[in-house]
Amino acid sequence: MDEPTTRAAKRAATAQRILEAAQVEFGEHGLEATTVRAIAGRAGVDPSLVIQHYGSKSDLFAIAARLDGDSTGGDVSGHLFDVLGVRLSGLPPETRALVRSMLTAPEATRAMKDFLDERVRNLARTSDDADAELRAALTVSSILGLTIARHFLELDALADISESQIDTVLRPWLTAALGEDGGDG
Secondary structure (H helix, E strand, O other): OOOOOOHHHHHHHHHHHHHHHHHHHHHHHHHHHOOHHHHHHHHOOOHHHHHHHHOOHHHHHHHHOOOOOOOOOOOHHHHHHHHHHHHHOOOOHHHHHHHHHOOOOHHHHHHHHHHHHHHHHHHHOOOOOOOHHHHHHHHHHHHHHHHHHHHOOOOHHHHOOOHHHHHHHHHHHHHHHOOOOOOOO
């Protein structure tokens, strides 16, 4: 890739390097244990540039841990199976940072709660079932629990899930949680 040549391009490239370094640091150490110096060291910049670009460690965390909203595209089960597949494979750095910090940093707690509440509302809107919101909350919570158990606690039983097990165990479990019978509704 070509080196940025304009001042604005260099500034943007530096900001991006800092952001990516912050996501890794927050993901590995959480908000509280991550330092501006560690972020700067990983990004290969002076610590003052971290503050210059992002204001404070908390402001940088808010950006680094921002999760994009998911879109179901109308296929709720398919979308949730895709989400489950992502959560079983590697976690994006912003997800790792937010999950690692959500129980110790109020900023992360709020961000995760807002994100998950939105996921629950979106999922609940796809069903006319009287218990749609509860089912949605249980489904979202289960996927979060699976994410934590696999990537942070490294539960032995979740370490080597095969494609076959995803199809024969996890898909039916998720379908049952949604109150579906394998149909579209």
